[in-house]
Amino acid sequence: MAVTIKDVAKAAGVAPSTVSRVIADNPRISLETKKRVRKSMKELGYHPNVNARNLAIRSTQAIGVVMPSSADKALQNPFFPEILRGIGSFAHETEYSLYVSTGGTEEELFEEVKRMVQGNRVDGIILLYSRVGDAVMNFLLDTKFPFVVVGKPYDQENEITYVDNDNFKASKELTNHLIELGHQHIAFIGGSTDLVVTVDRLQGYESAIKESGFPSPEEYKVQAEFLKSGGRKAVERLFSLEAPPTGLVIADDLMSLGVINMLEEMGLSVPEDVSITSFNNVYLSEITRPPLTTVDIQIYTLGVQAARCLIEKARNKEEPAKRIIVPYTIQYRQSTKRID
Amino acid sequence: MAVTIKDVAKAAGVAPSTVSRVIADNPRISLETKKRVRKSMKELGYHPNVNARNLAIRSTQAIGVVMPSSADKALQNPFFPEILRGIGSFAHETEYSLYVSTGGTEEELFEEVKRMVQGNRVDGIILLYSRVGDAVMNFLLDTKFPFVVVGKPYDQENEITYVDNDNFKASKELTNHLIELGHQHIAFIGGSTDLVVTVDRLQGYESAIKESGFPSPEEYKVQAEFLKSGGRKAVERLFSLEAPPTGLVIADDLMSLGVINMLEEMGLSVPEDVSITSFNNVYLSEITRPPLTTVDIQIYTLGVQAARCLIEKARNKEEPAKRIIVPYTIQYRQSTKRID
DNA sequence: TTGAAAGCGCTAACAA
DNA sequence: TTGTTAGCGCTTTCAA
Numbered sequence: 001m002a003v004t005i006k007d008v009a010k011a012a013g014v015a016p017s018t019v020s021r022v023i024a025d026n027p028r029i030s031l032e033t034k035k036r037v038r039k040s041m042k043e044l045g046y047h048p049n050v051n052a053r054n055l056a057i058r059s060t061q062a063i064g065v066v067m068p069s070s071a072d073k074a075l076q077n078p079f080f081p082e083i084l085r086g087i088g089s090f091a092h093e094t095e096y097s098l099y100v101s102t103g104g105t106e107e108e109l110f111e112e113v114k115r116m117v118q119g120n121r122v123d124g125i126i127l128l129y130s131r132v133g134d135a136v137m138n139f140l141l142d143t144k145f146p147f148v149v150v151g152k153p154y155d156q157e158n159e160i161t162y163v164d165n166d167n168f169k170a171s172k173e174l175t176n177h178l179i180e181l182g183h184q185h186i187a188f189i190g191g192s193t194d195l196v197v198t199v200d201r202l203q204g205y206e207s208a209i210k211e212s213g214f215p216s217p218e219e220y221k222v223q224a225e226f227l228k229s230g231g232r233k234a235v236e237r238l239f240s241l242e243a244p245p246t247g248l249v250i251a252d253d254l255m256s257l258g259v260i261n262m263l264e265e266m267g268l269s270v271p272e273d274v275s276i277t278s279f280n281n282v283y284l285s286e287i288t289r290p291p292l293t294t295v296d297i298q299i300y301t302l303g304v305q306a307a308r309c310l311i312e313k314a315r316n317k318e319e320p321a322k323r324i325i326v327p328y329t330i331q332y333r334q335s336t337k338r339i340d
Numbered sequence: 341m342a343v344t345i346k347d348v349a350k351a352a353g354v355a356p357s358t359v360s361r362v363i364a365d366n367p368r369i370s371l372e373t374k375k376r377v378r379k380s381m382k383e384l385g386y387h388p389n390v391n392a393r394n395l396a397i398r399s400t401q402a403i404g405v406v407m408p409s410s411a412d413k414a415l416q417n418p419f420f421p422e423i424l425r426g427i428g429s430f431a432h433e434t435e436y437s438l439y440v441s442t443g444g445t446e447e448e449l450f451e452e453v454k455r456m457v458q459g460n461r462v463d464g465i466i467l468l469y470s471r472v473g474d475a476v477m478n479f480l481l482d483t484k485f486p487f488v489v490v491g492k493p494y495d496q497e498n499e500i501t502y503v504d505n506d507n508f509k510a511s512k513e514l515t516n517h518l519i520e521l522g523h524q525h526i527a528f529i530g531g532s533t534d535l536v537v538t539v540d541r542l543q544g545y546e547s548a549i550k551e552s553g554f555p556s557p558e559e560y561k562v563q564a565e566f567l568k569s570g571g572r573k574a575v576e577r578l579f580s581l582e583a584p585p586t587g588l589v590i591a592d593d594l595m596s597l598g599v600i601n602m603l604e605e606m607g608l609s610v611p612e613d614v615s616i617t618s619f620n621n622v623y624l625s626e627i628t629r630p631p632l633t634t635v636d637i638q639i640y641t642l643g644v645q646a647a648r649c650l651i652e653k654a655r656n657k658e659e660p661a662k663r664i665i666v667p668y669t670i671q672y673r674q675s676t677k678r679i680d
Numbered sequence: 681t682t683g684a685a686a687g688c689g690c691t692a693a694c695a696a
Numbered sequence: 697t698t699g700t701t702a703g704c705g706c707t708t709t710c711a712a
Binding site for chain 1: 415425432440458460598
Binding site for chain 2: 692
């Protein structure tokens with residue numbers, strides 16, 4: 001059906017192996033024959049069959065990208081398309097293809113990863129999240145399959161290659177910024193504490209607060225799974241404390257939107273009554289009202305780096321585990337205000 | 341290295357072909373041997389090599405998903421992860437894998453598609469956008485490669501399988517809703533007019549306006565590439581007309597956010613001064629302020645249907661072109677208000 | 681510099 | 697019901 005290496009060989013009057021060498025641009029083939037073969041390829045409209053090639057070289061030139069399971073709406077976070085774009089960009093350069101798993105349930109996700117790994121569909125995997133005791137990660141570790149995680153692994157930090165920001169430091173800086181603005185009552189709102197990133201950001205916040213000597217009762221650390229009813233209650237509780245916070249460190253831009261909304265409904269406005277800072281700097285944070293003071297974690301770069309590390313690892317199994325910390329910058333916008 | 345069908349055959353004392361048949365659950369193999377073979381597979385930790393299988397059966401059990409090129413920030417639209425989730429869900433059920441292309445430039449995108457198609461990496465392709473004279477679509481048509489598009493094709497509607505909403509009707513309904521609320525000055529803000537979806541929504545708007553007999557000067561139809569400076573100017577111009585609109589039909593939730601923001605800066609508030617309606621019903625539209633009256637186009641379902649159609653098509657090349665119109669519903673929320 | 685031939689892991693006639 | 701064998705399209709020794 002499709003034109004194969006043999007057809008080209010015949011047309012060019014050479015052996016199939018020669019054609020193969022031309023494809024690989026093997027230097028031991030004369031320029032003469034190369035030209036002739038290439039001409040035939042063009043004429044016949046030849047394109048290598050990736051499957052056959054992969055089978056022969058036992059590799060796939062493809063990488064798997066694993067998104068978190070999407071029981072919640074987390075996947076609607078623009079973080080994902082953006083990091084995908086970064087990964088895709090590097091993959092494109094290096095001629096790798098991208099497989100994604102968008103797992104519905106945890107279990108489906110796990111099945112898909114197994115399919116990718118055990119079926120030899122990909123050469124390596126990028127995990128787009130890091131959570132405590134994650135089954136997928138443990139599986140990858142067990143099978144010694146090349147993988148890279150975006151975010152800090154919850155365990156075996158030194159054996160795993162990962163790409164992350166210094167979330168602790170960023171969070172601390174964000175908190176200190178609020179303190180410099182005169183805020184003394186600063187609370188933290190994060191997502192699931194199973195996510196390592198939440199923990200890091202929480203700790204950065206705690207560290208800054210501790211150094212400042214300002215109060216940080218347990219009630220100031222709220223975990224709002226993901227907005228909605230549960231999250232709403234948490235926020236309402238927070239603001240009905242005797243000493244409600246005037247400043248907020250929120251672990252994600254999207255959560256910030258939700259919080260701003262709730263505050264508004266409670267008759268509090270941002271930044272007049274409450275200053276808000278958060279993380280990610282997704283496009284939205286610029287166009288929301290007010291625009292958010294947020295940590296630009298450089299999502300795209302995270303993606304590029306993750307892809308780079310993975311491909312290095314896939315190409316060379318001996319590649320040592322590394323840690324890449326992508327620098328962040330803080331975008332100061334209008335969601336924060338000096339307190340009097 | 342890895343366990344192959346031969347190893348299993350040896351262990352179970354049968355021929356490789358028998359193992360192959362067991363994998364396919366061929367009914368002509370005795371239960372007896374099946375059990376024995378399966379036991380050996382378990383013991384040896386056998387997993388079929390997809391590449392080899394695909395090579396043999398000349399198929400890949402994988403589908404390619406093509407996102408629009410991302411020169412702009414369009415990719416940060418939660419539409420994409422959400423539709424990916426729908427596609428992924430159906431793909432998972434049918435044991436297909438997902439390849440995505442997140443093309444940076446138009447050209448890179450095109451290259452990636454060519455890689456997918458010509459390299460036999462996928463059995464079919466889902467196009468996540470539809471624009472006038474799109475090179476990718478033309479390529480797919482030319483090569484007669486199975487594909488379905490999400491959105492209405494700009495051409496050859498009857499030869500192409502596509503999944504879409506009735507955007508014309510939805511837009512008309514949205515516009516009429518504003519009219520019923522007493523608005524007489526209603527403008528339309530859409531994205532690139534190269535996108536078929538923009539055109540459909542614009543026409544629905546125009547149809548409603550025409551029937552109403554209300555004015556709709558050319559200045560009421562603005563095209564705001566994607567927010568930002570250009571978009572801002574367009575909006576400013578719109579609201580400095582002698583008769584500025586009191587109602588807006590906006591082609592996308594994300595754009596609506598941007599517009600609300602600009603209006604606010606111009607001292608206009610939503611819905612007090614301007615009523616806003618838009619499309620998509622992404623998660624954000626619930627948590628923004630005010631929550632948006634928007635068309636729920638059922639992104640997830642669009643994805644599921646697209647995947648279903650594609651897989652049918654990939655399995656049976658003779659499958660006729662179909663058109664699937666996913667029903668929409670309008671979510672009435674607080675961005676619209678009766679005018680006095 | 682090139683060709684012949686074996687093999688990557690699997691499927692599918694064809695035989696038995 | 698099972699085994700034999702010839703591919704699928706490519707790479708890669710080994711020889712020439």
